[in-house]
Amino acid sequence: MSVQIDHLLNETRHFPPTPEFAAQSVSKPELYTDAAADRLGFWADQARELLHWHKPFTKTLDWTNPPFAKWFEDGELNVAYNCLDRHVLAGNGDRVALYWEGEPGETRAITYAELTAEVKRAANVLIKLGVTAGDRVAVYLPMIPEAIVAMLAVARVGAVHSVIFGGFSPESISARIDDADAVLVITADGGYRKGKVSALKPAVDEALASGESYVRNVLVVKRTGQDVDWTDRDLWWHEELASVDAEHEAQPFAAENPLFILYTSGTTGKPKGILHTTGGYLTQAAFTHKNVFDLRPETDVYWCTADIGWITGHSYVTYGPLANGATQVLYEGTPDTPHPGRWWELIEKYKVTILYTAPTAIRTFMKLGRQIPQKFDLSSLRVLGSVGEPINPEAWMWYREVIGGNKAPVVDTWWQTETGGIMISALPGLTTTKPGAAQVPIPGVTIDVLDDDGAHVGHGNGGLLVVTEPWPGMLRGIWGDPERFKETYWDKFGNKSLYFAGDGARLDDEGDIWLLGRVDDVMNVSGHRLSTAEIESSLVAHPMTAEAAVVGASDEVTGQAVVAFVIIKFSHLDDTSHADIAATLRAHVSQQIGAIARPKHIFIVKELPKTRSGKIMRRLLRDVAEGREIGDVTTLADTMVMQSISNTMK
Numbered sequence: 001m002s003v004q005i006d007h008l009l010n011e012t013r014h015f016p017p018t019p020e021f022a023a024q025s026v027s028k029p030e031l032y033t034d035a036a037a038d039r040l041g042f043w044a045d046q047a048r049e050l051l052h053w054h055k056p057f058t059k060t061l062d063w064t065n066p067p068f069a070k071w072f073e074d075g076e077l078n079v080a081y082n083c084l085d086r087h088v089l090a091g092n093g094d095r096v097a098l099y100w101e102g103e104p105g106e107t108r109a110i111t112y113a114e115l116t117a118e119v120k121r122a123a124n125v126l127i128k129l130g131v132t133a134g135d136r137v138a139v140y141l142p143m144i145p146e147a148i149v150a151m152l153a154v155a156r157v158g159a160v161h162s163v164i165f166g167g168f169s170p171e172s173i174s175a176r177i178d179d180a181d182a183v184l185v186i187t188a189d190g191g192y193r194k195g196k197v198s199a200l201k202p203a204v205d206e207a208l209a210s211g212e213s214y215v216r217n218v219l220v221v222k223r224t225g226q227d228v229d230w231t232d233r234d235l236w237w238h239e240e241l242a243s244v245d246a247e248h249e250a251q252p253f254a255a256e257n258p259l260f261i262l263y264t265s266g267t268t269g270k271p272k273g274i275l276h277t278t279g280g281y282l283t284q285a286a287f288t289h290k291n292v293f294d295l296r297p298e299t300d301v302y303w304c305t306a307d308i309g310w311i312t313g314h315s316y317v318t319y320g321p322l323a324n325g326a327t328q329v330l331y332e333g334t335p336d337t338p339h340p341g342r343w344w345e346l347i348e349k350y351k352v353t354i355l356y357t358a359p360t361a362i363r364t365f366m367k368l369g370r371q372i373p374q375k376f377d378l379s380s381l382r383v384l385g386s387v388g389e390p391i392n393p394e395a396w397m398w399y400r401e402v403i404g405g406n407k408a409p410v411v412d413t414w415w416q417t418e419t420g421g422i423m424i425s426a427l428p429g430l431t432t433t434k435p436g437a438a439q440v441p442i443p444g445v446t447i448d449v450l451d452d453d454g455a456h457v458g459h460g461n462g463g464l465l466v467v468t469e470p471w472p473g474m475l476r477g478i479w480g481d482p483e484r485f486k487e488t489y490w491d492k493f494g495n496k497s498l499y500f501a502g503d504g505a506r507l508d509d510e511g512d513i514w515l516l517g518r519v520d521d522v523m524n525v526s527g528h529r530l531s532t533a534e535i536e537s538s539l540v541a542h543p544m545t546a547e548a549a550v551v552g553a554s555d556e557v558t559g560q561a562v563v564a565f566v567i568i569k570f571s572h573l574d575d576t577s578h579a580d581i582a583a584t585l586r587a588h589v590s591q592q593i594g595a596i597a598r599p600k601h602i603f604i605v606k607e608l609p610k611t612r613s614g615k616i617m618r619r620l621l622r623d624v625a626e627g628r629e630i631g632d633v634t635t636l637a638d639t640m641v642m643q644s645i646s647n648t649m650k
């Protein structure tokens, strides 16, 4: 980490908003002063201004039992009504909500009136299938409009969605279905990725094969038309939607009614079901989407490239943009299909004004060269956002110059599945930006950088990133595991109201925040969180493996890459080559967890470096994986182990 800090310390470029941008900024400087003067009053104002409350709240925050927060507790609202009906009632029904583009090239423009009508029917289908408020519904869909319709329909009837990323394996699907006791799964026959049809329903079938879940029905969207197996519990989405009433009146639910569970990797093997509720979450999603992207819903065309299987897809594809009545692009496929300029072609075609994407994508495009984006007219772009991992100053500058034509401000946004919405970011009309820094907490959020003892580190120093006060979009818990919720996030400093994010950060001389990456055993590969423990347990579940250690090694494009060191049982070493073993194990992890978790490299070793108490020293393995001089080995039980590992790799 010290190399990175030195490098960032040399970064002195500053980009103030242009006078024209500042003059028309959606965000006014009073946001900061108002929030500083009365933080809770500020959030209450935002909640009232940005959302429709069927029953107004009178209480803003209950924090009498930390870390369990209640926001806007006595208020009632309907999330889907806020994202749909009220825009239609306000006369904006003809505004396009989604410009959808399938990977093979089909297009659909869906207005707010049409989206509302479709969600009403889908809500009636859920009711017909016996889904009631509080029930959990799993969603396993590609990036098609029905994914958003499904989420909103679940929200509309007060049920709870658990969206499972389309790349996850049957085992990961069944673990999530079981953990949440889901009663319904919404999926598709398949989807298009990289020019090919990928199967989805067969993965759901396999996940449900044991027959032990509470799932009563599987609702299947016809996307690709491929053959699928069919059982009594399966129903076609289009047939069901056609069979129900078109009208559905949204009922209000309490502000703390659960909205969704989203699983994310932690430091142990078992993914955590992060729980979010409605009123506070939607307030923060809408507030940040409006102010961080300087949104003008009447004229902007917004595009967030995240998949709905991740939190960014929840807050900045579904909830924030639709609550704000924005027009957005939704794209099904990969950036390089059928040609490497596909994204830039879409921006030119739909005249996208706001782009929100991840550093790993930017670095991939940098590698391909600026001549590809330069073939397209990107002059409509006026705000660029980055999320998911630290953005290095080179990638930030390339994004600004090549994609933003040197005029569109870049905002680097730090947040997490747990925080629900953006927490640290420049506001493009107000903040002088610095390449590589997330910079300042958004108005109403309080952040500090502390040392291990909980003391403020001061300007110019590094430490641990902490949120010091509750915020409206905060997670309300880990599904079914309140103890793990407390231990993971709130026990670090012995003060139950300090939230420990798991990230390292540094304050520069001006007090701006620079994120430095995770400080725990969580890796960040292409902006996706993966747990070393989860991949290790998958590797040792294979009969060939005796022991395994996984580290995240720096990678030019993906930020980090999964590198595994495994000890193979003697009985398997004789007749199989190392290359074959590695290939088998990579396929095994891919099958157990999903392709994103597949190790980039697997090294077969005789021993692993361990301390005397038996802890694997991943720091040393990371040195090896990154080709560095091996660090201090004095705490190793056997100091020769590293020599032996380095020899294996030569």
Ligand code: 6R9
Pocket (backbone or CB within 6 Å): 264, 310, 311, 312, 386, 387, 388, 389, 390, 391, 412, 413, 414, 415, 416, 417, 418, 438, 501, 502, 503, 515, 516, 517, 518, 524, 527, 528, 529
């Ligand atoms: C939104 C999202 C959260 C983790 C987080 C941190 C990393 C996200 C970042 C960033 C540096 C940024 N992270 N944004 N690091 N700068 N702008 O990505 O949520 O998938 O839960 O990941 O991602 O390490 O702790 P999630």
